Amino acid sequence: MTFPxxxxxxxxxxxxxxxxxxLGVSGYILGLLTVAYYFAVFSMAWDLLFGFAGEVxxxxxxxxxxxxYGAGILNxxxxxxxxxxxxxxxxxxxxxxxxxxxxxxxxxGPYFGLVTLVAVLLLQNLIVVFxxxxxxxxxxxxxxxxxxxxxxxxxxxxxxxxxxGLILTAIARSPAGLILQAAGQDPVVAxxxxxxxxxxxxxxxxxxxxxxxxxGGLIVFYMGTASVGTLIDTAVGVQIIIAxxxxxxxxxxxxxxxxxxxxxxxxxxxxxxxxxxxVVSAAALxxxxxxxxxxxxxxxxxxxx
Amino acid sequence: MTVAVKPPTAASVRAxxxxxxxxxxxxxxxxxAVKGVDLDLRPGEILGLIGPNGSGKSTVMxxxxxxxxxxxxxxxxxxxxxxxxxxxxxxxxxxxxVFQHARPLMRQTVLENIVLALLPDSLLRLVPDPSVTEKAxxxxxxxxxxxxxxxxxxxxxxxxxxxxxxxxxxARDPRVVLVDEPFAGLTGPEVATFSAxxxxxxxxxKAVLLVDHNVKSVSALVDRVFALxxxxxxxEGSAESVMADPTVRxxxxxxxxxxxxxxxxxxxxxxxxxxxxxxxxxxxxxxxxGVSIHVHEGEFVSVVGxxxxxxxxxxxxxxxxxxxxxxxRFGGQDxxxxxxxxxxxxxxxxVPETRELFGDLSVLENLDLGGHxxxxxxxxxxxxxxxxxxxxxxxxEGQSARTLSGGEQQMLTIARALMMRxxxxxxxxxxxxxxxxxxxxxxxxxxxxRQTTPITVLLGEQNVTFALPxxxxxxxxxxxxxxxxxxxxxxxxxxxxxxx
Numbered sequence: 001m002t003f004p005x006x007x008x009x010x011x012x013x014x015x016x017x018x019x020x021x022x023l024g025v026s027g028y029i030l031g032l033l034t035v036a037y038y039f040a041v042f043s044m045a046w047d048l049l050f051g052f053a054g055e056v057x058x059x060x061x062x063x064x065x066x067x068x069y070g071a072g073i074l075n076x077x078x079x080x081x082x083x084x085x086x087x088x089x090x091x092x093x094x095x096x097x098x099x100x101x102x103x104x105x106x107x108x109g110p111y112f113g114l115v116t117l118v119a120v121l122l123l124q125n126l127i128v129v130f131x132x133x134x135x136x137x138x139x140x141x142x143x144x145x146x147x148x149x150x151x152x153x154x155x156x157x158x159x160x161x162x163x164x165g166l167i168l169t170a171i172a173r174s175p176a177g178l179i180l181q182a183a184g185q186d187p188v189v190a191x192x193x194x195x196x197x198x199x200x201x202x203x204x205x206x207x208x209x210x211x212x213x214x215x216g217g218l219i220v221f222y223m224g225t226a227s228v229g230t231l232i233d234t235a236v237g238v239q240i241i242i243a244x245x246x247x248x249x250x251x252x253x254x255x256x257x258x259x260x261x262x263x264x265x266x267x268x269x270x271x272x273x274x275x276x277x278x279v280v281s282a283a284a285l286x287x288x289x290x291x292x293x294x295x296x297x298x299x300x301x302x303x304x305x
Numbered sequence: 306m307t308v309a310v311k312p313p314t315a316a317s318v319r320a321x322x323x324x325x326x327x328x329x330x331x332x333x334x335x336x337x338a339v340k341g342v343d344l345d346l347r348p349g350e351i352l353g354l355i356g357p358n359g360s361g362k363s364t365v366m367x368x369x370x371x372x373x374x375x376x377x378x379x380x381x382x383x384x385x386x387x388x389x390x391x392x393x394x395x396x397x398x399x400x401x402x403v404f405q406h407a408r409p410l411m412r413q414t415v416l417e418n419i420v421l422a423l424l425p426d427s428l429l430r431l432v433p434d435p436s437v438t439e440k441a442x443x444x445x446x447x448x449x450x451x452x453x454x455x456x457x458x459x460x461x462x463x464x465x466x467x468x469x470x471x472x473x474x475x476a477r478d479p480r481v482v483l484v485d486e487p488f489a490g491l492t493g494p495e496v497a498t499f500s501a502x503x504x505x506x507x508x509x510x511k512a513v514l515l516v517d518h519n520v521k522s523v524s525a526l527v528d529r530v531f532a533l534x535x536x537x538x539x540x541e542g543s544a545e546s547v548m549a550d551p552t553v554r555x556x557x558x559x560x561x562x563x564x565x566x567x568x569x570x571x572x573x574x575x576x577x578x579x580x581x582x583x584x585x586x587x588x589x590x591x592x593x594x595g596v597s598i599h600v601h602e603g604e605f606v607s608v609v610g611x612x613x614x615x616x617x618x619x620x621x622x623x624x625x626x627x628x629x630x631x632x633x634r635f636g637g638q639d640x641x642x643x644x645x646x647x648x649x650x651x652x653x654x655x656v657p658e659t660r661e662l663f664g665d666l667s668v669l670e671n672l673d674l675g676g677h678x679x680x681x682x683x684x685x686x687x688x689x690x691x692x693x694x695x696x697x698x699x700x701x702e703g704q705s706a707r708t709l710s711g712g713e714q715q716m717l718t719i720a721r722a723l724m725m726r727x728x729x730x731x732x733x734x735x736x737x738x739x740x741x742x743x744x745x746x747x748x749x750x751x752x753x754x755r756q757t758t759p760i761t762v763l764l765g766e767q768n769v770t771f772a773l774p775x776x777x778x779x780x781x782x783x784x785x786x787x788x789x790x791x792x793x794x795x796x797x798x799x800x801x802x803x804x805x
Contacts, residue, residue, distance in 0.1 A: 174430060174431040174432065175430035175431070176429065176430045181410055182421055185408075185410060188372060188392070191371075191391065191393045191396070192370055192372070193421070193422050194393050194477060195393055196391075197393065199426075250412065
């Protein structure tokens with residue numbers, strides 16, 4: 001139980017440095033990092049399912065999309081205040097996520113993952129079909145934004161990431177998180193120990209959906225727009241998954257590191273042109289193949305040796 | 306086994322049963338794994354549920370625990386009907402299962418693994434409870450894990466991993482404890498400690514059900530034995546009476562077995578296959594310990610041993626499928642550097658117990674795949690010979706392998722292996738879960754093969770009835786070691802009692 005403290009001591013300086021960045025960094029970089037921090041929450045929420053509940057959710061963008069479009073449409077069509085929109089979007093993500101997870105978790109093996117993948121395609125199509133409401137392929141614009149000040153937006157994103165990371169880590173390390181890990185690793189043994197495996201996995205899915213949906217809503221009110229290409233496309237989902245695996249499975253915080261790393265690497269390698277995506281993907285592949293425990297796993301290996 | 310004190314049973318017999326099983330039946334498609342089993346278990350009693358591989362004993366345990374749903378029958382725990390309940394409800398009702406294979410959380414410490422078993426099934430437990438941790442420490446001390454409490458399971462010795470499983474069962478404090486193969490893979494002194502721990506359950510008034518292959522390994526511990534064969538009860542009573550029961554003896558040792566061994570001197574002096582001092586480790590469990598066997602050209606050698614004794618491991622070592630120490634030579638050539646495929650080409654063909662047929666391909670196609678290295682005419686000739694040996698395969702020629710019965714599948718697997726014209730045919734548990742009538746057909750085919758061809762066979766079996774009649778020589782493998790070697794006619798007198 002001393003480990004969380006040590007982790008906090010490592011992360012706190014990073015957060016302080018991050019909080020001071022607006023004093024000396026250009027608005028462009030702040031903008032990139034703001035987006036990176038929201039993606040960090042997506043990845044951390046995803047790791048709760050993959051790393052702890054043992055379920056591969058190929059559709060993180062389904063949950064994000066529900067939150068983003070739920071919040072965005074309410075603001076766009078009915079002019080409802082941002083906090084209420086965010087709340088409604090989060091709720092929609094949780095409800096939609098549960099509607100998906102409850103039947104899907106009855107399936108075993110790779111079928112849960114396939115169901116989540118299909119859900120993304122379904123949502124994508126719905127948005128295009130109901131373009132009057134959703135803006136279709138062009139996208140949805142919201143009249144209200146959280147702030148027009150880059151620094152404020154940056155700090156809100158950073159704070160949101162830090163709080164989300166703290167809550168998700170606390171859940172993962174709690175006694176309930178221990179049961180969740182047992183359910184994920186060996187559902188038969190967990191069941192024989194008296195734990196209702198489905199209940200714990202569904203709860204984890206709801207928590208993951210809540211954070212994904214809220215982050216999705218926040219990113220809409222940061223950018224002022226929502227579109228299928230930036231928030232829902234399966235390619236976006238793959239990025240989130242890569243970030244979480246890259247950072248380190250079963251670490252929560254690893255997802256944040258991975259997301260920032262991916263966005264930063266993409267930016268640094270931008271001079272390579274279209275090659276940059278290839279290089280980043282190749283690097284991610286190398287990490288997954290050779291260090292399946294991710295960047296944080298690499299760090300802890302160092303410490304152990 | 307080292308502790309032979311007979312427990313007092315008078316008190317336990319008087320008590321009312323807490324677990325009553327009536328007419329328990331489980332079907333998997335057409336296969337009936339458990340047929341109308343009636344079983345009573347009383348508080349403060351240790352019952353041994355024994356049966357050979359495929360007898361349905363593990364299925365009974367899974368049905369009671371709720372890991373499988375029964376097809377029919379009733380399971381009552383203190384009067385409450387629990388048949389068909391999901392495992393977590395059964396567990397909360399008061400039944401615990403000690404798994405044979407330890408499956409702890411690898412990233413958590415021993416202590417945290419025990420804490421897990423102490424937690425209530427609640428989503429809202431977000432803050433650790435110090436009293437739970439204290440309780441977990443006490444349990445760790447009780448089972449002898451006190452010294453390794455902060456280590457991860459991956460660094461533990463095999464016996465400690467088993468202790469951890471016991472600790473988890475103790476933590477749940479069930480009224481009925483099911484223990485799957487309590488002593489598998491343990492050494493003598495470890496068996497004694499585990500026996501003491503299991504007796505501890507009984508002394509606390511819990512009802513204990515031990516599931517194991519034979520009476521011998523649990524006889525010192527159990528108050529009563531329930532013997533199962535092909536899903537049905539064949540005997541019940543004290544360990545002595547079950548061991549003396551004629552049906553049990555027939556199941557384990559076969560009736561009067563007629564053997565037709567050829568003396569070892571009848572074969573060429575040098576061995577076709579020689580295995581010397583082979584050791585195999587699976588993680589921390591020793592699967593083979595200094596095993597040496599040899600097989601002459603044209604000889605039929607049986608390796609007899611219960612499930613888990615190491616037969617499959619031995620064959621996998623011969624085929625170089627598992628890393629091993631020691632030397633294995635075939636026709637004078639050291640196999641250490643050869644790949645499994647090269648060994649197969651050199652003439653060692655293994656028929657695995659899992660059969661590995663191509664289910665969607667027809668009988669003919671499966672056979673042709675076995676004979677693909679032969680010229681067409683040769684392959685056709687070989688196939689006709691095999692159809693002669695297994696006429697049912699000709700009748701089923703166009704049928705896909707998946708639709709065959711278990712016995713037909715086994716015949717096809719053997720026929721496919723013979724299509725490869727092996728110099729040494731290794732058969733791994735060909736009788737696994739086959740009905741007696743099929744067994745007889747298979748037995749006749751093997752005998753004809755032995756009489757009419759110069760084939761060399763190495764057979765691994767737990768079914769002695771099947772293993773002895775054809776064998777020229779027999780090895781007994783027990784807990785990773787060869788404990789006996791001799792002609793089959795001496796088996797019953799020298800090894801029979803120990804094998805029960």
